Amino acid sequence: MSPSTLPALATESPGRVLLVDDEPAFQRLGGAFLRNLGQEVTVAGDADQALEAFATVRPELVLLDLAMPPSMDPEQGLALIARFAGVPVVVLTGHADHELALRAADLGAWDFLPKPIDPDLLRFVVTRALRKHRLDQELQQLRQQQGEEAMGLLGQAPVMQSLRAMIRRVAPTQVNVLVLGPTGTGKELVARALHEHGRQPTAPFVPVHCGALSAELLESELFGHLKGSFTGAYRDQPGLVEVARGGTLFLDEVGEMPAAMQVKLLRFLQEGSFMPVGGRALRTSEVRVVAATHRDLEAMVRTGDFREDLYYRLKGVVLRTPALAERRPDVPLLAARFAQMRGVGISSSAMAWLGACDWPGNVRELKAVVEAAAALLLPGQSDLDAEVLALAAGVDLGPASALPGHGSGAGSAVGAVGEPGGLLDAALTELERRLISEAMQASGGNQSEAARRLGVSRVGLIKKLGRLGLK
Numbered sequence: 001m002s003p004s005t006l007p008a009l010a011t012e013s014p015g016r017v018l019l020v021d022d023e024p025a026f027q028r029l030g031g032a033f034l035r036n037l038g039q040e041v042t043v044a045g046d047a048d049q050a051l052e053a054f055a056t057v058r059p060e061l062v063l064l065d066l067a068m069p070p071s072m073d074p075e076q077g078l079a080l081i082a083r084f085a086g087v088p089v090v091v092l093t094g095h096a097d098h099e100l101a102l103r104a105a106d107l108g109a110w111d112f113l114p115k116p117i118d119p120d121l122l123r124f125v126v127t128r129a130l131r132k133h134r135l136d137q138e139l140q141q142l143r144q145q146q147g148e149e150a151m152g153l154l155g156q157a158p159v160m161q162s163l164r165a166m167i168r169r170v171a172p173t174q175v176n177v178l179v180l181g182p183t184g185t186g187k188e189l190v191a192r193a194l195h196e197h198g199r200q201p202t203a204p205f206v207p208v209h210c211g212a213l214s215a216e217l218l219e220s221e222l223f224g225h226l227k228g229s230f231t232g233a234y235r236d237q238p239g240l241v242e243v244a245r246g247g248t249l250f251l252d253e254v255g256e257m258p259a260a261m262q263v264k265l266l267r268f269l270q271e272g273s274f275m276p277v278g279g280r281a282l283r284t285s286e287v288r289v290v291a292a293t294h295r296d297l298e299a300m301v302r303t304g305d306f307r308e309d310l311y312y313r314l315k316g317v318v319l320r321t322p323a324l325a326e327r328r329p330d331v332p333l334l335a336a337r338f339a340q341m342r343g344v345g346i347s348s349s350a351m352a353w354l355g356a357c358d359w360p361g362n363v364r365e366l367k368a369v370v371e372a373a374a375a376l377l378l379p380g381q382s383d384l385d386a387e388v389l390a391l392a393a394g395v396d397l398g399p400a401s402a403l404p405g406h407g408s409g410a411g412s413a414v415g416a417v418g419e420p421g422g423l424l425d426a427a428l429t430e431l432e433r434r435l436i437s438e439a440m441q442a443s444g445g446n447q448s449e450a451a452r453r454l455g456v457s458r459v460g461l462i463k464k465l466g467r468l469g470l471k
């Protein structure tokens with residue numbers, strides 16, 4: 001493409017250009033020329049000024065004259081190129097300095113312009129460099145988003161970015177990982193991401209809920225049993241440690257593991273061997289173990305509720321999933337994504353309401369509320385509003401204060417659509433039934449665990465199970 005065919009950046013936002021040159025005449029003329037092109041120009045007359053401006057202005061392009069005071073030694077100019085990492089550097093050289101220009105290119109300069117500068121060429125190179133930089137930035141952002149999507153672990157907060165980076169780093173190793181964090185913060189997602197980015201993503205990922213079963217049942221689940229080893233053992237059953245062979249065994253809520261099982265798990269972790277229930281010969285299986293808990297395992301070790309030796313075996317690397325309260329700016333992002341997954345939008349006032357809530361159940365709770373609200377939308381409605389979200393959250397919209405940032409009119413609307421026996425009532429019952437069934441399933445039938453997941457009391461859950469005929 002020739003300089004004349006490249007359109008100016010007329011419709012694009014101004015680029016931040018750092019012009020590093022000690023000649024006052026060029027600073028003035030070059031600066032004015034670039035400003036006329038619509039760029040924001042910062043001028044630096046020596047290396048120190050250039051570095052300071054680079055840090056403060058964060059330019060998208062650096063135009064660098066290699067010979068600068070105090071030494072005027074081009075070697076110093078060349079050394080500067082590496083300090084402008086991540087930004088295209090266009091080197092300004094004398095006409096006869098081809099060799100210098102080539103060395104600059106070797107050191108990472110993006111292009112060079114011979115002096116005296118041809119204005120057409122300057123316009124062309126600047127436009128192209130800025131465009132390249134912006135495309136690179138966009139690509140980087142897309143890659144980041146893709147990485148996020150690929151892991152299923154959404155969130156832009158720095159703590160989430162570090163978590164994803166840690167997962168990428170730890171996943172290809174075989175080291176055991178302990179995932180700590182409050183309920184509903186994505187510990188299982190982390191375990192799955194470790195597996196999917198690990199060495200054997202096609203091998204099985206096998207989750208085990210350690211709190212949902214008695215010690216005996218858990219032993220039989222994990223290590224399997226032989227036919228006849230107890231009433232009801234009609235055939236040999238392989239343990240989950242064998243099912244997970246070559247893959248990942250995810251020990252969810254490991255803090256709830258009965259003491260009798262802790263010692264057996266320890267032996268498996270230390271020696272890779274285990275004894276099926278009713279068996280007489282040790283078997284072996286190689287798995288990667290990822291364990292998770294919302295409990296304070298260290299405190300449990302101190303109180304003697306969790307074996308110290310097992311704790312150290314499990315915590316090869318510790319990853320922490322943050323509570324939603326620690327990354328509030330992520331709430332709108334997550335809500336928008338969950339709504340999009342259900343094919344609906346969210347109004348901006350509803351976003352404000354979501355952002356003001358506390359979310360003690362973390363991402364699980366936020367997701368459940370958005371999904372429930374999407375299910376409750378009336379025909380013709382395409383956006384979730386605060387009213388339907390509050391309804392889904394089980395919040396009484398009462399007078400103004402109940403709903404952060406919303407007026408009192410909403411309260412009456414809830415009363416009107418919530419007439420018992422109506423469409424809404426049936427939808428709510430169905431929703432309740434679904435959420436409870438899912439929680440019971442995820443908890444392996446353990447009511448206390450399901451109640452915890454749902455954020456209700458165990459007694460409350462038992463009543464609901466009876467009322468909905470789910471017992």
Ligand SMILES: Nc1ncnc2c1ncn2[C@@H]1O[C@H](COP(=O)(O)OP(=O)(O)OP(=O)(O)O)[C@@H](O)[C@H]1O
Nearest residue numbers: 152153154182183184185186187188189294363364
């Ligand atoms: N960062 C996230 N991005 C997208 N979805 C998330 C995120 N964190 C959690 N979720 C969703 O929230 C729900 C709960 O996640 P998960 O089961 O991984 O949490 P957990 O910490 O293991 O919970 P618990 O301690 O109760 O077992 C899932 O539906 C999951 O997809």
